[in-house]
Amino acid sequence: MYRIAEADSIAPDVRRIVVEAPRIAGKHRAGQFVIVRVTPNGERIPLTIAEADAGAGLITLFVQAIGRTTTLMSELEAGDYLVDVAGPLGRASEIKLYGTAVVVGGGLGTAIAYPIACGLADAGNRVIAIIGGRSKEYVLLEDQLTARGIEVIPCTDDGSYGRHGFVTAALADVIVDEDVGVVFATGPVPMMSAVADVTRPKQIETIASLNPIMVDGTGMCGGCRVEVGGETKFACVDGPEFDAHEVDFELLQRRNTSYRAFETARMDDLQSLDAPHHEQLLADVRGACAAEASP
Ligand SMILES: Cc1cc2nc3c(=O)[nH]c(=O)nc-3n(C[C@H](O)[C@H](O)[C@H](O)COP(=O)(O)OP(=O)(O)OC[C@H]3O[C@@H](n4cnc5c(N)ncnc54)[C@H](O)[C@@H]3O)c2cc1C
Ligand code: FES
Structure with a gap:
């Protein structure tokens, strides 16, 4: 379980999410990413580590709400949890002196x-x-x-x-x-x-x-x-x-674009929920994460 320390909007549909992930923050190098799971049985999505503060044990992610998982993640707030954050993954950028x-x-x-x-x-x-x-x-x-x-x-x-x-x-x-x-x-x-x-x-x-x-x-x-x-x-x-x-x-x-029809259907399902059912879904996500987080 990974606790969200800060969450705010930086542009329409774009959220900045700061996550407590000390091991990842300590190892991260520019260009690497994490794979995040937002719901217990949900899909895994890759997100770039935009910043890492090894001292504070924090990583910063920017997420654009374009489908079901990124939309649900964008609705989380400080104090909520992400089910899983795996990384840092991928090769680091080749940072050297280019002029x-x-x-x-x-x-x-x-x-x-x-x-x-x-x-x-x-x-x-x-x-x-x-x-x-x-x-x-x-x-x-x-x-x-x-x-x-x-x-x-x-x-x-x-x-x-x-x-x-x-x-x-x-x-x-x-x-x-x-x-x-x-x-x-x-x-x-x-x-x-x-x-x-x-x-x-x-x-x-x-x-x-x-x-x-x-x-x-x-x-x-x-x-x-x-x-x-x-x-x-x-x-x-x-x-x-x-x-x-x-x-x-x-x-x-x-x-x-191979899975476009499937992705659109999943997003349509989410968007078709009325306000109380949408709230319930979010409460379920928060509840399941909080339950897993507690000792
Ligand atoms: C290395 C890497 C770093 C990324 N960094 C960021 C980031 O920092 N911030 C950010 O907002 N997005 C980032 N993305 C894109 C992000 O992973 C997708 O927007 C997200 O997976 C969409 O999931 P969804 O369920 O919300 O949308 P869906 O409706 O499922 O998909 C919308 C579109 O997103 C792409 N996508 C869907 N599933 C995946 C998947 N598992 N992996 C990759 N792409 C997918 C497809 O092009 C798809 O058409 C990154 C992708 C990669 C590969
Ligand atoms: S994401 Fe599975 S091989 Fe790269």
């Missing part, structure tokens, strides 16, 4: 990019973060990145804030003006694919943090298979970061 490093985050991808950007800055790189969202309220963590000395270029699809247009247009301009040593891309699959297309002509090292469907997160189930340079890799143990110029993004996108 100028650009981190491109789209939507919730900025939360995944955040620890990588901080790690790169701590290693002495000049870091430029190009972060995008549909509109102003979906541009995440700008203040937190700026506070770490990172130059931020915010972009919005609708022009309501920062630069009008996609993050890839801003990246195309940055690589003309700057001698960029590496680009990290985190976000929706089409965005990461487009970032790879922008940097390919100049052969700038480009790393994408892939988001395939994961189940166990330990290389046992094969659920997270991806193709990189014509070879099959398991993103949970070989990644999640790979050379973006070698990733088969089309296959990744196809595999990620």
Whole structure:
């Protein structure tokens, strides 16, 4: 059982959840993730460890409510429990001195990019973060990145804030003006694919943090298979970061939508509950977790 120490909203449908997990906090390195179970018999979902405070034994997760499990998790508050948090999993980001490093985050991808950007800055790189969202309220963590000395270029699809247009247009301009040593891309699959297309002509090292469907997160189930340079890799143990110029993004996108009908049906079930039944479900989740937590 993992107690939630803090929970708040940072954007529409995006929650910041700080969890008491001392062992994970002590071992975490940038780029790694955890597999979380929200209900006792529920599915396991991977979430990036955005921050870890080894001294306080806390890890910070950002969760976007896009389906049943993430929606239920988003409704939990400080004092509630998560049934299971396994990790840290995956290989850490390759943090080294690149000179100028650009981190491109789209939507919730900025939360995944955040620890990588901080790690790169701590290693002495000049870091430029190009972060995008549909509109102003979906541009995440700008203040937190700026506070770490990172130059931020915010972009919005609708022009309501920062630069009008996609993050890839801003990246195309940055690589003309700057001698960029590496680009990290985190976000929706089409965005990461487009970032790879922008940097390919100049052969700038480009790393994408892939988001395939994961189940166990330990290389046992094969659920997270991806193709990189014509070879099959398991993103949970070989990644999640790979050379973006070698990733088969089309296959990744196809595999990620394989369970769409099932996921939609589960979300429809949740949304069709009336308020009292929804409250009851949440009370059951809280009750089951609290019961397991008590000695
Ligand atoms: C390494 C990694 C790190 C991630 N980090 C974050 C993060 O920090 N914050 C965040 O909000 N999300 C993150 N995700 C995505 C998150 O795991 C999915 O949004 C979540 O699993 C959706 O579950 P659901 O039941 O709410 O939605 P569903 O309705 O079940 O699914 C919605 C969509 O989410 C994806 N998805 C569903 N199940 C899984 C699964 N088991 N594993 C991976 N993707 C799945 C699919 O693309 C699906 O179409 C990460 C994914 C990976 C692989
Ligand atoms: S999630 Fe099962 S092998 Fe990677």
